[in-house]
Every structure is written in C-alpha cells, then in structure tokens.
Amino acid sequence: MHAELDVAGISLDFPLYHSQARSLKRTVFSSMSGRMASDQRHRVVVQALRDISFRLESGDRLGLIGVNGSGKTTLLRTLAGIYEPVVGRVRVRGTLNALLDPQLGMNIELTGRENIMLRGLYNGLDAETVAQLEEDVRAFAELGDFIDLPVRIYSSGMMVRLGFALATAIRPQVLLMDEWFLAGDAAFMEKARGRLEDMVRGAEILVLSSHLKPVVLSWCTRVIWLDAGRVRADGPAEEVMEAYSAAV
C-alpha cells in the first residue's frame, strides 16, 4: 500500500483563553448579564490556518517555509492528527511519525529505558523488537549506564541524543519533521546526518518545516510558503525559495 497524504481546505482557529475567560465564573456570569456576554465574544481567536489544500503521494518531499508564527508547526500537528480541523479534511494513509519537539512526549522523570519502552509500545512493537530498539537507542545516544537513570539528570547533549535516537529509530511511511531536528552542534549533526538521511530516504512522504534554505533545497522537491496561516506560494522548491528570500 502506498502512502498518501491529502489535505483539503483545512482551517483551524486557536482559541486563546485568558486566565479569566477560561474560568467557570466568567462563563456563568456572562450568560447571565448582557454586558459580560459581549465581552465574551471578544475572545481572542488566532486564525492559525486558513483554507490550506495540498496532496502528496509516495515520493513527494514537501518543505514548509514561513516566518515564525506562520502556522508551520500547527500544520504539522494537524497532519499528525493532534489537532483536529473544524473545517476541511485531513487524510493520511500509511504509518506516520511526527518529529515535533526534542522531548516529544518524553517523561523526564522516567529512566531512559522506560521512555524507550513507552515509545516502543506506542508504535505497537512487540517485546522482542522493543529490546532491539533499546539496544539501538542506547548505542546511538551513548547512554551507557545512564539508561537506568531518570532522564531529568541527563546532560542536555545526552537528552538531545536520546530524543533524536528514539525519534529516528522507527521508520514511518509518512515523516513529518520540524526544524528543531536540524539544530544541534556540529559534532552531533555529523553523527546524526547519516541516520536522519537514512530515515528521510526510507520515508515515502516527507513534510519538513524549516527556515534553513540549504536544508529545504537539498531535501525537498516542492515548497509551500505559509504566511499568516495561508498558502502564499506553492510550487517547485527553487522557485518558491527564491520568491521567499526576495520577500523576507
């Protein structure tokens, strides 16, 4: 079965609840008095995504570019099924792995081994494969005996390596990746590159969100430029990157 990703006309609003607007008192009182009700309608809503459509098939490599706050990460989260759109639809066929942030649901109070087990179970691996995963991650992240200590006490380098090793150990058909993944010190990047490129090549569909022009140009064939939650341009990587560089 080939992977496929289909996004049709999604819009997404982000309600920003103030500390007061969020409370029950505000809601109860606002429904009782007219003045407060008009206040309630002023609820700040961030229009995170507006009418976004695209379709990716096996072999497609899409880059998402745009300034901070243009909706790149929200779009990735929506593709991963974490945020459900109210308007439009998202269809993803195939296994999916979303590398959104370095911690990625890691519990820093748990040991490295426990975190690895949880990730394995999340991905539906059996006990034997979890053991394999453990060995793989331990070796790559150079955890050594630290694997049985809480992640909280790891050095920041160790933590990044663990997050990276965990995230890249499982090969999805559809890979969603945020730019943090490409940030790291030079020595680490050197080591990580092979593993990352392996995974990117193995994935049928890649969606990468990044600021970095060389990364987008070397990995992506198509680029969507997001501006304030809307698609400003969509086309071949070089073309869109050129327009983006000229505008920013």
Place this chain on the structure above:
Amino acid sequence: MSLALHATRRRTETLDLTPEPTLAARQRMALRDLRAAMGQWRLCSVLAWLDIKLRYRGSVLGPFWLTLSTAAMVGAMGFLYAALFHMDLHDYLPYLALSLVLWGFVGTIIGDACQTFTASEGMIRAMRLPFTLYGGRIVLRNVLVLAHNLIVIVVVFAIFRIVPGPAGLLAVPGFAFWLLDGLALCLLLGAVCARFRDIPPIVNSVLQMIFFVTPVIWKPEAVGPTRQWLLPFNPFFSLLEVVRGPLLGTIPSAAVYVSAIGSSLLLWALAWLLFARVRGRIAFWL
C-alpha cells in the same frame, strides 16, 4: 549503523479526519477512540504501572506506604469511633476497614479524573493517542493502589474471623460497575476540567461533603429504620453498597441495585454525550 524498525501494527492505519458536525459522526469518532484505546491496552497498563513506580521511586516500602497509612487510619479511627458511637469493635472495625479502603478508591478516582487530560498535556500535544486511553490509565492506576490496600482488609477480616460467604461473589459485578463508572468519570470530569480550570477545587469540596453524608464511617443502620428508604437516593451509597454489602455478608436490596445501575447509566450517558461532543477540542484546551 542503525536498524530499521517499522511500526508494525499501525502499518495499515489510515488517519481520516473529516469533521462532520452531526451527532452520529461525533459518536462514531468517539467510538473509534474507545476502540483504539482498547487496542493500546498494553501501553495503558504500562503507563498506569509507571505512575505508581514513579510516585514511590526511591522509597523503601514503595506502594506499601499506602497500605501502612490505610492501616494506621483504620486502627486510629476504628477504636475512637467504636467508642464514640457505642459500637461493638468486632462488628465495627471490619466494616470501617472495608469502607475506608473502598472509599479511598472512589475518592481518589474522582480527584484524579479531574486531571485526566491536563496531567497528560505533554503526551497529548506530542502524539495522537486515543483520549480514552488516558482515562483507562487513571482507572488502572487506582486499581493497582486498591490492590495494595486490600491487604488491610484481609488482615482485619482474618483477625475478626470474617469470611465472606458465597454472597461475596456479588461484589464482582458491583466492582465491574465501578470500573466502568470510573472511566466515565475520567472522560466527563477530565474534559470539563481541561476547559474550566476551577472545577477541580469544586469537585474536591463536594467530595468531602459526600464523604460525610454517605455511610462510610457511620453505618447505614444509624439513620433509623424509618429513614432507611432514603439512603438509595444517594448514588454514592448505592454504588458503595453493591461492593461492600456482599463482602460483609448482606445482599443489597433491589432499591440499592436500581439506584446503582440507574445512576451508572445516567453517568455514562452524560459522559459519552459530552466526550463525543468535545473530543476533538480537548487538545486545544491544554
């Protein structure tokens, strides 16, 4: 050099998010959530177990601190209240031990239910998992705690030579109701408390009140024979009684069962309608 692990079970999975604001479509999505959570039962039980392990990491007795503190509470309250209420210790202490342990389970589940989603914010925002799974985690976690506290009941029953007869088996379906109700509470309170952050303190103070108006430390007979019929109007009494009664050798009355089953159905209907309605919004509230 790295090995390529593939997510095996989810291989053929298709994620299809097509919002239809109809009741039927929302129910379908909520049902799918429930089914997916059952498919992830291994992850759910490991999360529950790690919660307990984490809470007592580095302590010598571990979860048995719970057992010890329950035992101390039963001992202290048992002698005092038996004297205050002029009751026979042989009769009262087993009743109190059982009541306190069972109430501990009910009370903690209700308290924890408020944080079903808020406490798992990191996971919810990092990966798509069925929301019901977080509810299952809380119910399972509390079953594990209850298992540790059972020792207190066993010891007290052994000291006073109480053996639940065949009627005791009726506690099993009663407890099954508790598990289902616990999950419903997690979905209901978890969603409401994620949206309105001042519900948890309200829940806690109401819980405190219920503890005193429900026969937990006092016996149901204490209300007098003419007012007995009022008790099943308190669903907490009925639900407590369908587990406690059989274990102490009394078969609960039909009124108690009607009240327990009726309130469970009501709770599930309410929880399900709300959960189906807001499931897709929970991630935005965290």
